[in-house]
Amino acid sequence: METVESLRYFVPELILTGTLVLVIIADVAMKKRKALSAAWLTGIGVSAAALAALANADQGSLLIFYDTTAIDPFVTFFRIFFSVVGVGVLVFTAPHAADDGAIGRRGGEFYSLMLTTLIGAYLLVGAVNIVMIFIALELISIPSYVMAGYFKEDEKGSEASTKYIIYGAFASGAMMYGFSLLYGLTGHTNIYEIGSALRTVEPGIGLLVAVILTLAGAGYKMSMVPFHFWAPDVYEGAPTPAAAFFSVGPKAAGVALLARLVWSLGAGPVSESTGSWFAAGGLSWSSILAAFAVITMTLGNLAALRQTNLKRLLAYSGVAHAGYILMGLAAFSGLGLQAVLFYLVVYFFANLAFFLVVDMVEREKGTVDIEAFAGLGSRRPMLGVALVIVLFSLTGLPFTAGFVGKLYLLSALIEKQLYWLAIIGVANSVVSLWYYMRVAKTMFFDEAEQIPASSTIGLVQPVLLAVLVVPVLVFGLFFGPLIDLARFASGLF
């Protein structure tokens, strides 16, 4: 499809780009409340983009911009997902957005960066051309580096940013190299065409290297081992809302990219959503992904066991969850892909809620060490109970959405008779129980040393917490609609 004709399907991205321009102008024009106005503008823009995406949800599957970008239910799903993430994080930042707040003292900068990242994410999920993929990925990465180093005066902030850049550059380079090998092997830049061409390529070490390097770029964004080393330092050094954003936004973008790559390169276009994918190029894609899944979740969980800094704990727990998600891709089936999308949604609610509580405690006590949580259960019972529900969801225990997510992933594995991977997966869940429950234990079993005099939590974040926790419970018991959504999103490709 040609450029002008394509624009019709590109409205959400255009809205976001327009909003970005407005945010930058407003930042210059406003004297006071720069951050707040930027946040409002961003919120309106992101919501409008979601509505635009929703309005065109039923347009089927097509390729635009000279076949470099796909528009299909998968893209629609992620467009809306990223908008929800965006709004969630915006509300999250509210207490920091005052003129003297952690984020607000630099004006609207944070929001323009976040908006740019979101545009990148929007583009990435639809990108089907290797050049387009690379550009979109960099569009996510570069503003992320700046957000990670937002507290540039702070040593940890600079460290976070530097680490992020170095690993990011390495991963992008590796991915680009992988792409160049794929191009060399097949002579195409469209991943679907590469995928079809790969079916006739003799399997060999070159193809294996190309595939693994290609996975690196996506793996880096979703903090897949061994591309995860940046995560703990970035989560620790970045502003908490930024870390929360990284843990759900760019991570989901990485998952989407990986799913698309596996789908197009490994399977080629398939019409039926529940059918199995065959392995192109003679490579056992399932085994490669399963291997990554095993090391990612195991390492993530084991490393999380020893963390006492909650942000680092969240980083490693995020690594572990990336591993679970990889299990779904390793199932290499329609059911597996549905499970991945389902899991992303429930992970978003629980993880953002966890970050939110961490942020509230950090604002109240000035530290995110686990000891800051002591006595939280008696000091603020509702907060404690909400966090326990979230922790249960992250562990994957029933009557929370996290359980259904895990169940879905395991279903996909067992349907494909990958029992060994399922056993490793559940063993990891048991390990994760230990560190999640340590947080619960600290909140409810340990006594607080001192009770802070006055409340500084405000109202916005608790309301957001409630908005996030309710779906965790509701989707734990009535998850039918979410299954339909996942089926819709993975339906056409």
Next chain:
Amino acid sequence: MGYLTIIAFFPILGALVILFTPKDKPLIIRWTAVVSTAIPFAIGLYLWSIWDYAMIGATTEAGFQFVEKVPWIKQFNITYFVGIDGLSFPLILLTGLLTFLSVFASWGIEKGVKGFHILFLLLTTGMYGTFIALDFFLFYVFWELMLLPMYFLIGIWGGPRREYAAIKFFIYTLIGSVLILLGMLTLYFTSDPHTFNMLELIGNAAGWARSLQIWVFLAFYIGFAIKIPAFPFHTWLPDAHVEAPTPISVILAGVLLKMGVYGLLRISFPMLPEGTVWFAYWLAFIGVINIVYGALVAMAQSDFKKLVAYSSISHMGFVMLGMASLTTLGMNGAMFQVISHGLLSGGLFLLVGIIYDRAHHRDIDRFGGLGVHMPRFTGISIVILMGSLGLPGMSGFIGEVMSLLGAFTVYRTLTIISISGLILTAVYILWTIQRVYLGKLKDEYKGFPDVSTREAFTLIPLVILTIIFGIFPGILLNIMDKTLQQIINVIG
């Protein structure tokens, strides 16, 4: 809304009321909890009065009573499907009685009354739900629902090593649960059409390969064995029991341990008949280890509560042995022992709690002559201990003898070995009676108040019931017999 739904969810309703009751009104909270456990129990008793003894259950929907079936998650073919038969009904009644009594046994808890009762009522819902669920998914949700309250009940209101005990309990049980989950999904994908309906799965069983049945049986077995707890998965139990507050120990021993047995009989046996036959000998073998090993370790304990905990392990061994015989007699004996042990171990933990409240220690060797200071307490104690010992005329005797007789026809050697467990049980119980209630008078226990009315109220029903069931075992056997016979028929 049917009877069973009300039974299962009424406690949660009570928990919600408590949630909105001010913290400084503990009495309202306690009485709300009393009502929230009394009503399900009363409904259970009412259902007994209209119970149809002719209905079989176990394998066909038509055989279940008070069935409710509502589609839940259509995409995965999950239904809200509940119903009871002769296997689950006695356990419902047992749960009703023990939760009701436990609320009174919780009167002494002063710290966090509100949270305690909310969690306790959640636990109650989990227990009822597990016993009524006929959809595997629903069963699993209820099964796991019990974990959360239990973890916090032990971890917050427990003894000095409560944190360790709580997380140990949690991790052990979760390991078991996830294995059950994997087995459940395997059966789901093996059945055609895919279903979580337990009865349809049982109907599918004939077509399943033997190797599949064995693997899934093992996964289920480990999950259920951890709950029972069967050797070598029993090590969480002494810790959890010792650290848990009295009412929670009562529930743990009285109801939660029975979940494992229930799971095996409701799910593993009829769903995986070939796996069951393959494993039956080993189940009996492990049962015998439980009996002898549990009794030996119990004998070596100086902590009264630990002694009771190990005696539970020993007594559950009889259940496993009786079940493994796959005979009508043995199975009936096993289920009878389940109910009997629920009453007796509940009673024992209440007794230990009462002493601990007064003496603030549980060291058997430091007691002595309590019979003089607390005559009524001693009287009740000796009846319950004798029931535990298996004295004829009380329920423990019936359960053990039936289990042993059933097993004797099948596993002669194992049964003979397990008889030694009976002797060892007599030894540790009589020795305990001697050290705690008889023997030298000790001045430090002078002036201990005898059992209060509230304490007596929690104990007397248990004493009366063990005697009634000991003299008229038919009351229970009539309910259970047909269902258990049907399970044996399925195994063939």
